[in-house]
Amino acid sequence: MKVVFCGDWGVGKTSLVRRFAENKFDHDYKPSIGVNVVTKILDVKGRKLKLQMFDTGGQERFRTMRQRYYTGANAAVFVFDVTRASSASAIESRWIDEVEEVLGSDYERLLLANKIDLDHEREVSEYAAKQATDRMKGNYYETSAFDGRNVHDAFLDLATRLMDKLFTET
Amino acid sequence: MLSNQGTVSEEYIQLCFMVDALVKEAKGKDFVVIDSYFGPPDFKHKDKTPNPDELLKSLHTFRARIRKEIHEEPHRTFLTKQLDAIVLLVRYALDDNVTFEERVRTGLDVEVVTVSSERIEELAEQANRALRKKVLKGDLTSMAARWRKQAMTTGSEIIPIAQEIAMDARRSTQRVLFELPETESVEFRAVPDAPWSAYNYYQGDFKAVIEINTQLPRSKYGIWKWVTHEAYPGHQTQLVQRELGYQQDTQNLEATIALINTPDCTIVEGLAETGPNILSSDRPPTEAETITSYITQLRRAVGVNALVMLQQQQKNESEVLGYIKELGAYEEAYAKAQLPFMIDPIWGPYGFTYFVGAWLVKGFFKAAQEANLLDEFINALYYELHTPSTLKTRIKDLDLKLPNQLI
Numbered sequence: 001m002k003v004v005f006c007g008d009w010g011v012g013k014t015s016l017v018r019r020f021a022e023n024k025f026d027h028d029y030k031p032s033i034g035v036n037v038v039t040k041i042l043d044v045k046g047r048k049l050k051l052q053m054f055d056t057g058g059q060e061r062f063r064t065m066r067q068r069y070y071t072g073a074n075a076a077v078f079v080f081d082v083t084r085a086s087s088a089s090a091i092e093s094r095w096i097d098e099v100e101e102v103l104g105s106d107y108e109r110l111l112l113a114n115k116i117d118l119d120h121e122r123e124v125s126e127y128a129a130k131q132a133t134d135r136m137k138g139n140y141y142e143t144s145a146f147d148g149r150n151v152h153d154a155f156l157d158l159a160t161r162l163m164d165k166l167f168t169e170t
Numbered sequence: 171m172l173s174n175q176g177t178v179s180e181e182y183i184q185l186c187f188m189v190d191a192l193v194k195e196a197k198g199k200d201f202v203v204i205d206s207y208f209g210p211p212d213f214k215h216k217d218k219t220p221n222p223d224e225l226l227k228s229l230h231t232f233r234a235r236i237r238k239e240i241h242e243e244p245h246r247t248f249l250t251k252q253l254d255a256i257v258l259l260v261r262y263a264l265d266d267n268v269t270f271e272e273r274v275r276t277g278l279d280v281e282v283v284t285v286s287s288e289r290i291e292e293l294a295e296q297a298n299r300a301l302r303k304k305v306l307k308g309d310l311t312s313m314a315a316r317w318r319k320q321a322m323t324t325g326s327e328i329i330p331i332a333q334e335i336a337m338d339a340r341r342s343t344q345r346v347l348f349e350l351p352e353t354e355s356v357e358f359r360a361v362p363d364a365p366w367s368a369y370n371y372y373q374g375d376f377k378a379v380i381e382i383n384t385q386l387p388r389s390k391y392g393i394w395k396w397v398t399h400e401a402y403p404g405h406q407t408q409l410v411q412r413e414l415g416y417q418q419d420t421q422n423l424e425a426t427i428a429l430i431n432t433p434d435c436t437i438v439e440g441l442a443e444t445g446p447n448i449l450s451s452d453r454p455p456t457e458a459e460t461i462t463s464y465i466t467q468l469r470r471a472v473g474v475n476a477l478v479m480l481q482q483q484q485k486n487e488s489e490v491l492g493y494i495k496e497l498g499a500y501e502e503a504y505a506k507a508q509l510p511f512m513i514d515p516i517w518g519p520y521g522f523t524y525f526v527g528a529w530l531v532k533g534f535f536k537a538a539q540e541a542n543l544l545d546e547f548i549n550a551l552y553y554e555l556h557t558p559s560t561l562k563t564r565i566k567d568l569d570l571k572l573p574n575q576l577i
Contacts, residue, residue, distance in 0.1 A: 014242065022241075026241065028239075033419065033420065033422050034245065034421055034554060034555075035553075038243060039563075039567045050567070055242075057420075061419055065415075065418075065553065068545065068549055068553065071545040072545065
């Protein structure tokens with residue numbers, strides 16, 4: 001199953017992928033150039049599900065490149081930084097459109113509010129984010145790539161929904 | 171040793187230039203390490219030849235730096251495998267005991283392979299059947315010779331033909347893959363002697379000079395294949411995409427340097443060999459090209475065995491020449507013309523890039539086409555940097571299968 005990661009630069013997409021895949025975190029921020037592809041096999045309801053995660057840079061200049069990688073995706077993980085309100089509003093104002101230009105509306109959505117370890121700097125409330133999630137028809141998790149909170153649960157939830165969809169369709 | 175290491179990518183480029191300087195000093199200026207570079211000129215090595223021990227130490231430290239700082243794939247494995255090959259080049263230059271196997275396995279990230287005599291017989295039979303329909307009698311060697319002679323071009327008359335065919339291939343590539351920059355161009359030049367058949371000298375700014383070895387008489391039926399190899403959608407197209415990616419900041423600096431005898435070459439040559447397949451939906455091969463490709467396939471298989479005989483099994487040249495002539499259905503002069511490339515210290519192991527690279531990339535293309543995943547193929551081959559290892563991982567992750575048979 002192909003999963004693409006979307007969200008503004010610096011929201012923690014690469015860190016989330018690394019936390020999920022290797023249970024590690026990098027303190028140094030390096031903007032992503034090109035694509036980072038990570039594959040992880042999960043046990044979901046007694047079956048194996050392979051998630052192939054494509055993580056690309058969030059800057060506007062990467063738009064064309066990102067859209068090449070959206071093709072054929074089964075799910076999109078939208079990530080914003082709870083300490084940067086603009087990154088949350090960009091999910092609805094920019095990222096969903098960018099993905100749906102390629103995928104249409106038939107894909108699974110996961111919204112991750114990242115960096116909750118920085119609670120004292122928080123600019124985006126859980127209530128507002130959940131409302132956005134309802135509009136998107138996706139699932140919502142508050143995560144920290146830094147300490148690992150909820151990261152595994154969020155991806156397991158996505159994998160479960162993908163598995164359910166796969167077996168409903170077949 | 172490096173005054174300012176900069177980013178991992180910058181250090182990689184600087185180390186590549188140092189290795190190039192060292193290898194040239196040790197093996198002569200014709201020993202190519204850097205095939206092309208179109209990144210910032212500041213990173214070019216300008217000092218005196220580096221001290222070998224210090225350079226090896228810097229390469230060792232750089233390996234640790236990759237492990238520490240680069241976690242993204244395929245970037246991390248690409249750099250690590252390239253570095254392994256670079257270290258091997260330094261060892262080779264210093265006359266450290268580097269085996270042919272190491273030069274293939276570590277240098278190119280592939281295994282030393284051979285083709286079974288049964289498969290060579292099948293390939294010969296395939297060529298034989300096809301030729302018999304067109305050329306009425308004779309053994310395979312004489313039929314292949316007559317087939318070539320009836321469409322032969324000689325000397326520099328090939329240049330205008332190549333230019334015209336390149337324009338067709340360029341248009342076809344744009345229809346099948348993507349637009350190329352308006353300023354992109356290739357210029358063909360004839361050279362009277364060289365160990366290779368043709369060579370793309372990428373100049374940067376989307377321009378290349380493609381030299382054609384006019385010593386080898388060529389069949390018109392084979393021109394489409396090598397134009398697609400050298401230019402569109404092969405080397406020129408891939409290098410242009412790398413340069414575009416670098417300019418647009420969607421590609422790392424290391425995409426700007428091409429190093430001979432590194433794992434990147436296996437992918438680059440594999441993609442170039444896949445050129446006619448990539449364009450086949452837009453411009454199918456003619457019957458004559460298909461027949462010619464059967465002969466080429468047979469000779470490619472024989473060639474890889476001959477390479478192993480020469481380089482690994484230490485067979486003498488006359489024995490190998492006999493093998494090439496007999497099984498590859500070559501005339502004497504043609505068979506002899508194959509040897510310089512095989513015994514050349516630079517290009518000897520390189521022969522595996524065409525063979526194993528073609529198996530890998532053609533196999534990926536075919537599987538992706540069947541699974542309706544051509545976008546994944548295009549992304550991996552034109553927008554990313556891979557080694558055979560990372561490409562195999564990608565193919566596996568896409569649940570695609572490579573053919574069991576190498577050719």
